[in-house]
Amino acid sequence: MRTTIKDIAEETGFSITTISLVLNNKGDSIPKVTRDIIKKTAKEMGYRPNQLAVGLIKKRTKTIGLIISDIRNVFFSTLAKAIEDECHKHDINLILCNSNDEHKRDIDYINVLADKRVDGIIYGMSSDSDFDKATESFELMNDYFLPFVMVDRYFDSNMYYSVSTDHKYGGYLATKHLIERGYERIGCVTGPIYLKDSIDRLEGYKCALEEAKLMYDDSIIVEGNYTVESGMKAMEYLKDKDISAVFAFNDMTAFGVYNYAKKMNISIPKDLALVGYDDIFFSEILETPLTTIHQPIDEIGILSVKILLLLAQGSKLKKNNYLLKPSLTIRKSSGIR
């Protein structure tokens, strides 16, 4: 067995209370000699408090849960890294929960995390969650008095907290950039159109067009599903729509556009300009590096941890939905000025 507070009480002859007081730096009233003795033998015996026992009393475990759909997705692994780093700074541990995009598993994890008495949850909702399913999750966490903050995906509401990217602004940035480079017929390959982030990006696209007094043309908007394949398939359709540029709603889709262009001997950016979204690592090392919208993932991670910790200590914040600004990363795929 590991040494307990009792062991060091026996060893030093002081009472358990005294030991506890000293070791928690609350022993101002205890003579320095005593303190020193206790601290010394505690160290010698390799004493470290059992956090299960501490948690039981203090009702805080210095542990939070992270529920996300798939850690293999670079977006989430980058996010998880940022979150873990920030947690480490605050001396907090992170329980990783991979939902595989199954709402049922979200619920499972919420229960288990509650049983483990985590201090809160950072919740990246599974993508099959409609409003009802999301509400089920929210209510469960509320029943458990578990503070939580949503990341990435969210619904507009003041019922909970969320941190996400301002995708409307991102869509606007991407489109505006292409317009400034002189492209006027800009095809879009969206994500699943029932997803808020896709809707927002399209909204931004429309704004940029409007600002430039360009017509919005429904016929050059294609719904994809954020995969390479959907990018290729979309191009199949777009190829004879007389477009001069494409705004792919994520980088994976953009890779599909590249692949199709290569096959058809279409040169990027000479024949077709391309802008992606996400700025995942590979976009940079492509033959023709991809101009793309960079999501402030690290900031999202850091902010969500900070908010969660505030909530966990009982604070209430005024603002509910935090939207972080993405930025434009200009590379070669969008042509040369």
Place this chain on the structure above:
Amino acid sequence: MRTTIKDIAEETGFSITTISLVLNNKGDSIPKVTRDIIKKTAKEMGYRPNQLAVGLIKKRTKTIGLIISDIRNVFFSTLAKAIEDECHKHDINLILCNSNDEHKRDIDYINVLADKRVDGIIYGMSSDSDFDKATESFELMNDYFLPFVMVDRYFDSNMYYSVSTDHKYGGYLATKHLIERGYERIGCVTGPIYLKDSIDRLEGYKCALEEAKLMYDDSIIVEGNYTVESGMKAMEYLKDKDISAVFAFNDMTAFGVYNYAKKMNISIPKDLALVGYDDIFFSEILETPLTTIHQPIDEIGILSVKILLLLAQGSKLKKNNYLLKPSLTIRKSSGIR
């Protein structure tokens, strides 16, 4: 507060013992009516045992720690996914610890995980760990009676358990494939040559050459560091060494080779055949898909969890170092048969 066992004792009028017995399915001697009443009200009141209290008594927390250097690395995120999935099957939670390749942080995490009374640790050692540092980690975990299994990186030893890929076999497979395709002067871009996995791959390379009675030529072996840049730089050197093929010791390095080839108008595989190592996702969607060595990451994850759980329940296994066989994934970069 959440409902406790005490609450449902008061509610039903039975004693705490009876409740506990029933809820843990140990109440064979308790009348079915009683059992039903207890189970029913427990459910109604939404009772779930506090795992902190359970852990305190049972000395098992159904939680394990995963220490790795960087979750953003696809290898590790894939591994983490596999591990988390397997844990979920066993109703175990996973605490994610990102060491950023700092040995000191490994030590920190081991301490904290021990304080949290995890049932064991899956340990992906930070890469700056030499034998002494590794030993420090091992001894610490042993002091805490913490079972652990090393993943990926390891030292040959019967002092602990490890699960990893048979990199020698991987190097052999890659080289043999190129030889069978008719290439005889095969350049190598290795990883840091003090790393066991790099040494092993080179060993496999030599074996394949020997088997084919080909000479090993030191001058076409270049040390890289597993990055895209190192692949490009290596090619700079290899370009006039009259080689017909390259074995890059990981896929990132291979991407560097692609980049250089593109710049120099060298066609892959026509002018130069290429084989990578790792089979990360992007290798498949490249313009010229990469022939590469596929690491059995999922199997590594699953096996390491299974071993750890056996150790945690006190079993001792005969074998210490588990080496899983990689496989060859043939795509276009190594030419057409």
Place this chain on the structure above:
DNA sequence: CTGTTAGCGCATTCAC
């Protein structure tokens, strides 16, 4: 200044 006491929420041994 320090020790006693009373839990935190639960499992388990031993009586009744």
Place this chain on the structure above:
DNA sequence: GTGAATGCGCTAACAG
């Protein structure tokens, strides 16, 4: 069949 008592390891009132 069921309950009282004990303890897991620790913190925190409250005495003294």
